[in-house]
Amino acid sequence: MDTLLNQEWVKIVIVILAGFLIGLDIKTHRLKKDSSKEIGSVRTYAFIALMSYVFAKINIYLYMIGYVAISVHFLLFYYKKLQSKKSGILLFLLTSLVYSFGIIILKFDAWFLIVVFIAIVFISNLNKRLKRFYKIFDEREVETLAKVVLLSGVILPLLPRGNIHELIPVSFFKVWLAVVIVSMFSYIGYILKRYIFKDKGYWLTGILGGIYSSTATTIVLAKKARSSKSTDLFVSSIVIATAIMYLRLLGIAFAFNMDIANNLTIPFVALALITSLVSMFFYHRARKDLNSNINEDEDQNPLELGTAFLFAFLFIAMASLTHFVLSRYGGLGLNVLSFIVGFTDIDPFVLSILSSKFSVSAQEASAAILIAAGSNNILKAFYSYIFSKNKIGVLSAIVLIILGILTIGAGLII
Numbered sequence: 001m002d003t004l005l006n007q008e009w010v011k012i013v014i015v016i017l018a019g020f021l022i023g024l025d026i027k028t029h030r031l032k033k034d035s036s037k038e039i040g041s042v043r044t045y046a047f048i049a050l051m052s053y054v055f056a057k058i059n060i061y062l063y064m065i066g067y068v069a070i071s072v073h074f075l076l077f078y079y080k081k082l083q084s085k086k087s088g089i090l091l092f093l094l095t096s097l098v099y100s101f102g103i104i105i106l107k108f109d110a111w112f113l114i115v116v117f118i119a120i121v122f123i124s125n126l127n128k129r130l131k132r133f134y135k136i137f138d139e140r141e142v143e144t145l146a147k148v149v150l151l152s153g154v155i156l157p158l159l160p161r162g163n164i165h166e167l168i169p170v171s172f173f174k175v176w177l178a179v180v181i182v183s184m185f186s187y188i189g190y191i192l193k194r195y196i197f198k199d200k201g202y203w204l205t206g207i208l209g210g211i212y213s214s215t216a217t218t219i220v221l222a223k224k225a226r227s228s229k230s231t232d233l234f235v236s237s238i239v240i241a242t243a244i245m246y247l248r249l250l251g252i253a254f255a256f257n258m259d260i261a262n263n264l265t266i267p268f269v270a271l272a273l274i275t276s277l278v279s280m281f282f283y284h285r286a287r288k289d290l291n292s293n294i295n296e297d298e299d300q301n302p303l304e305l306g307t308a309f310l311f312a313f314l315f316i317a318m319a320s321l322t323h324f325v326l327s328r329y330g331g332l333g334l335n336v337l338s339f340i341v342g343f344t345d346i347d348p349f350v351l352s353i354l355s356s357k358f359s360v361s362a363q364e365a366s367a368a369i370l371i372a373a374g375s376n377n378i379l380k381a382f383y384s385y386i387f388s389k390n391k392i393g394v395l396s397a398i399v400l401i402i403l404g405i406l407t408i409g410a411g412l413i414i
Helices: 008-031 042-058 061-083 090-101 099-107 110-122 127-136 142-160 172-196 199-210 213-224 231-256 258-288 304-331 332-339 346-354 362-388 391-413
Strands: 164-167 168-171
Touching: 008 042, 008 090, 008 110, 042 061, 042 090, 042 099, 042 304, 061 090, 090 099, 090 110, 090 127, 099 110, 142 164, 142 172, 164 213, 164 258, 168 172, 168 304, 172 199, 172 258, 172 304, 199 213, 213 231, 213 362, 213 391, 231 258, 231 346, 231 362, 332 362, 346 362, 362 391
Parallel strands: none
Antiparallel strands: 164 168
């Protein structure tokens, strides 16, 4: 296929066809605007594309002369437009891109020209969507996005990855990563709610957050729920994050240890199904509420940096406490250990079991993972109430505690 696309006659056909279609798109736009004071027709752009290919094939200097000639022509045209109080340069930019088709297909693969063509068509037809976006866009979004880039793209890569101290078994990189993740999910939820899914942005945040950390997601949503009247929506969002947690842990198990994964399939799928049904119940009630998330006040804290730093502190504290307990009382048994680590980040513990760092049977390992997930649910129940301190926190805590008891029970009887 690649050989066919790069044959000379095929290149010419692609260049001419791409120029023709761009001209057709410009012509269509011109008819809608009822504008006759423009340069060229559909054939003009097909010839410009062909000319760029022929000139580039002959000599780069001839190609440059051709572009200068086109630019001078447009300069005179633009001067006339300014006299008519018009200043748009979009037509010149499109013509310049069409003129680049020839050298693009000669210097690069034909697929690159096809991608450029698709990008031109896509961007040139964004105008109506952008007009709708401008009406709701807040200039403060640029500042918020800059903060996200600073947190994740500038500071995070510079931090050391070794443990902070022998008593604190986490690195500055992991601590800051926790800050980035919490802030990112808060920001994603804000974007989904404000611009895309106004009636279910936080619910989607719960789904996305559960893929990485249901604990961090619970903290973010509970904090935002403090001043919210959308009780059912936030309860549904917090609970769905835990449903995704079950599926995430099951996926990790299948990736590392099939025996343990087979033991966990029935309990985790059943728990995920129950949790999802509970979440959908509250979400269905939220949809019936006309004063639900759509009428919420604007979120003034899209990054929740205070919450992110607090989660990072809790992350350090729990990791240090777990390390201390394990070093002093590790002989109490794997089940007690799994219950303890459930009050911190359970993924490292789960991965260590799946990679056989503990000399235990598949059944014992499966039980330990279930108990850790259950105790983690109890921790999230605590966070849910502490950070919201309202009806949302109470309902979420009740659901999470019940799920925690069920999960621990499944671990004890497996």
